[in-house]
Amino acid sequence: MNKRKSVFLVFLLWSAVAFALDPQTNEAKTAKLYQSFFEGEIAELAKLNLFLTQMPKGGDLHHHYSGSIYLETYLEWIEKKRWGIDVQTLKIIPKVIEQSTASVLTIPDLMKNGTLYRKLVTLWSNKDYSNHAHEQLPPDSNFFNTFGYFKEVSPLNHNLGLKILKERAVKENLSYIETMLSNVGVQSSDYFTDLEINTYVKALRKCDNQGQVNQILEDLESVLVAQKKFTQTIDDFNENIIKNHQGIDDAEFMMRYQTYAVRVLDPLQVFSGLLSAYLACGKNPYLVGVNIVAPENNYVALKDYTLHMRMYNYLKAKYPKVNRALHAGELTVGMVRPKNLQFHIKEALEIAGAQRIGHGVDIAYEYDSLVTLKKIKEQAVVEINLTSNEFILGVEGESHPYVLYESYGVPLVISTDDSGVSRNNLTNEYLLLASRYQPSYKKLKEYVFNSVKYSFLSDSDKQELADRVRVKFSHFEKEMAQFSRELN
Known part of the structure; x- marks a missing residue:
């Protein structure tokens, strides 16, 4: 038997054993606890959330690096580069900005401007989309457009x-x-x-x-x-x-x-x-x-x-x-x-x-x-x-x-x-x-x-x-x- 088949068979054997539930085992008790979250008139989402937060989740196989970094992190990186943000487009100006102007803001000044910052958040992510949908592009465009906003900073670190x-x-x-x-x-x-x-x-x-x-x-x-x-x-x-x-x-x-x-x-x-x-x-x-x-x-x-x-x-x-x-x-x-x-x-x-x-x-x-x-x-x-x-x-x-x-x-x-x-x-x-x-x-x-x-x-x-x-x-x-x- 070659190595690939051997490893695969060991994996299957272990999986079969792991899924055989004895009611006295911790696994069976865990399964019963999980099922109890759905037994009332409404699912107990707070308990379920706690349960799933603690649960081992193995791997995340469909994962985009640039889209998984939060915009707050990107803004921290931009601030360290001393780059600016265009006031009209809210896109990155990838050059050193010594101080804010009418058209370009430093990151500290952007953060002080609550209106512009909140608008940037809606353009750089899906946050609060439902509250601003009447002001924004359709969801698919809004989603894919986010990558164009942080494209200059995402490859840096x-x-x-x-x-x-x-x-x-x-x-x-x-x-x-x-x-x-x-x-x-x-x-x-x-x-x-x-x-x-x-x-x-x-x-x-x-x-x-x-x-x-x-x-x-x-x-x-x-x-x-x-x-x-x-x-x-x-x-x-x-x-x-x-x-x-x-x-x-x-x-x-x-x-x-x-x-x-x-x-x-x-x-x-x-x-x-x-x-x-x-x-x-x-x-x-x-x-x-x-x-x-x-x-x-x-x-x-x-x-x-x-x-x-x-x-x-x-x-x-x-x-x-x-x-x-x-x-x-x-x-x-x-x-x-x-x-x-x-x-x-x-x-x-x-x-x-x-x-x-x-x-x-x-x-x-x-x-x-x-x-x-x-x-x-x-x-x-x-x-x-x-x-x-x-x-x-x-x-x-x-x-x-x-x-x-x-x-x-x-x-x-x-x-x-x-x-x-x-x-x-x-x-x-x-x-x-x-x-x-x-x-x-x-x-x-x-x-x-x-x-x-x-x-x-x-x-x-x-x-x-x-x-x-x-x-x-x-x-x-x-x-x-x-x-x-x-x-x-």
Whole structure:
């Protein structure tokens, strides 16, 4: 038996033992306590919140670094740089501002201006959106626009930012984060003339099948990998990740990273981003997967969706050991034309070979969705992001595909997406899950251990993380058994 199968079987065996409830065990008493929160006319949310705050939560697998840092932290970093804020746009002025003027404020002066500060908060995050919706853009635009406000400051302090995220996670009883840290930084315009870019873009968009796409991508790859600047950019990116990771892993916590391409750019830039991401993963033990990000309902993202999946297909064939997570199906009825709801998850699985699907909200609208559900169940896992799905798409409660995925037996993980923008945490995601759908305690533990099982960690790291979470559950269930006695 090879090592991979051995580790996996040990994990399954332990999981089966852990979920076998003897009524006298702390686990059974904890499960009974959890169930009691739903027995009255209304759910006891305060008790449930306390319970879930203390509960070990394994890993957060759908996590964006820049969207998980709170705006207050970004403002502290801006103040240290002595940068300013434009009074009209509330965007960063990335240069030293000695003193405030009529058009630019220092951070201390911004903080003194309650009206402007509160307006900045509504633009840099989702806070108080419902109270100001009449003054703001639609929710999806408001959400995605936040990244444009702090884009100058978010790349500056990765080591400090990672430590902040780690400290927050540990206090929340979280043992692992797999965060989308940044893209590699390759610019296709550095390697191709405008005429070449236009020629390649037109050629790629004319392709009717995978073979035609592959021929062009092979040509592009041969040009890019021959460039010293291209390979040096990848090496510098990896060096920075290794440097910024120092001090993150310890006996209580692990962190790993995904990199990504941006789907709203031209096809040549998207491929350059994906290729550099794949090559970076092959050289860095902390870089564990490749994603594709940005609004899926964007005009370019919709136009080039199948082309992007074919790019993944090409790279999967050449670099099969690189893990693949994709934002797919982050759409709903009315957001796009019906034809754009019919195939995104299907192609992410069948063409791109996605191992994890981020969001997966439009599954009920997809053509051949029953076949796709079966394939997800057999081949992948869905990352459930309740808060962002509710805010961006207006999908919540019984309309959320969680109920469909769960009833069909699709593997699921619970994640935060962008907890800084949404002013949220993983505990609250579990609170929304529990209060809306009332899964059993056994099911909650399954989701927690899914976040270990379906992480992109190595087998040995998965086993180590599973052991840590098991020990944490032992302590937690002992405390909850005692808490139950004290409540009664």
